[in-house]
Amino acid sequence: MKTENVDAYIIPTSDEHLSEYVSKFDERRVFITGFKGSAGTAVVLSDGTRALWTDGRYFLQADQELDCNWLLMKESVDGVPTIPEWLKDKLQPNSVVGADPKLISAMEWLEYEKDFQESQITMRGIAKNLVDELRPGREEIEGPEIPIQILELQFAGKKWEEKVADVRKELEKQQADMIVITAMDENAWLFNLRGGDVPHNPGTLNALASLDSVKKVILPSKYSYSGGANYAIYSAIKAGNSWNEISAADRLEKFRAEQEYYHSLSFDTISAFGSNGAIIHYSPSPETNKEITNQSLYLLDSGGQYKDGTTDVTRTLHYGTPTKFQKEAYTRVLKGAINLALLTFPKGTKDTRVDIVARSSLYEVGLDYRHGTGHGIGMFLNIHEAPTQMRIYGTEEHELKEGYFFSDVQVH
Incomplete structure (x- = not known):
């Protein structure tokens, strides 16, 4: 953190697909906190203070698995601050909050920026993940034992080529050049592929093509269990006409x-x-x-x-x-x-x-x-x-009569 000149670092649970569950390769929050629940966000300050936010499903588990160096923040409990509230209280103006932009949704990142604006706190994306720098042998973690499989047509319902053609028709309706599909299950469904990169979730980890040559891109937004597009993808797309x-x-x-x-x-x-x-x-x-x-x-x-x-x-x-x-x-x-x-x-x-x-x-x-x-x-x-x-402030009054036509807006 000192090398990157940040005063706080946010460590979410998610992977680059913003999945609800992640592979062992992406268990960064588990590594840094010891907490093994599927939901939670850790924050570490440069002075050594550290806290974990999680929901009611994991209050007892987190209390058992966190050591005494961690503060447990019980989400949605009266008196417990949100991450932005806590950071604004702990940090001074002109402080910098760092995070891996590949692991936080664009929507959440922009909300952080907005929350921090009045306190003069800046969000900064850090390309290298600071937790990965501390994880010995991460590259040696064994991959899934289940190979990628092609799902037969009798189960898939449509050939993947037909599904892609349907997506392209929708793009034409929206007058868009590209749609970015980030969720593992959506990619698996679209291409009729199944795998085992994440336990109990038969999707596959995959990469994204360049976005430089397109003018209008449809990005996924956060919806239910899907995290939408991460901030790295969002910021990689060049803005159109301002x-x-x-x-x-x-x-x-x-x-x-x-x-x-x-x-x-x-x-x-x-x-x-x-x-x-x-x-x-x-x-x-x-x-x-x-x-x-x-x-x-x-x-x-x-x-x-x-x-x-x-x-x-x-x-x-x-x-x-x-x-x-x-x-x-x-x-x-x-x-x-x-x-x-x-x-x-x-x-x-x-x-x-x-x-x-x-x-x-x-x-x-x-x-x-x-x-x-x-x-x-x-x-x-x-x-x-x-x-x-x-006009309630008017000095004249006029009787309203049938046939009068007037606006019903808060006019200037």
Whole structure:
């Protein structure tokens, strides 16, 4: 760890396929901890502190097999910190957490990076596995006694060539160049092969081809017992075209222009990433233009003028993992929009008075937004058409009448 200049090192259970069970060749966590359960993650600090996280199936077993040098962290028990929480408490700002990127899923790695960001802690992939450096005779571990077998057609159901052809058809539908299949059982099923590289699991360890010459790749995500693609595979794929606020707005305008009856935009597109989304009526400029990444929210408020109508569409997107607060705020805004759309009200009700229905879910937790909820929309006319205003802060009130057309979005 000193040689690699890392302050902590994460040692998961999994192999490069992110399998639930691993071969003896890949039992790194067992070697370093002595704990033989099938689930658990070890973390070692540069000062010698070490801890193991495992779930309720293995609390007793881990307590028996770990020696006194290890802290047992019982997952999902009140008061027990998660790995990121524990590391943020133990490490100083600008610390580095190392791990083998081949053994941690891309999703988990990105979550670590996000959790550590505020504490100024960095995740670093280390090509050589530090546990393997300590394992004498690892290369001499005997391989499986069960050779790879071809599964007969009567059991496989289809020839492997037919299965691959089906996958290629799906790739064409998705307009992708490649799909990366990392799970041992999925590869075994696809090619009608069975083996014994991992005890009791008749899959086979296999390698991956180069990813340099493709433009769009479908990667597996974590699902149930499958860990998805590891971070090494994820980071090996070169990113495609990047997007920023201006390029996204320009592309959207191009798509609108291709639609029938299109005349023009109905207002300047609000294309806002991250903190720019908090600026009401924000318009991107070369000075403020931000790249759109998977690290925050992207607000896209746009509309078009068409001969058969005028549109105003707001979308809030996140291409990564939103925070708990972002999810809550989004959900409460959505509840308000649904409540307003379903509202039944008596004749004579004023527009500004129903706005509270859209805001009530936010009011429950002390939140609000400083702009209207909706407004009248013209028919190939003004995007803001009098008299309707769903604006609780408005100084005018107008009776809602049959035939009025207005938006039900948290407009800027």
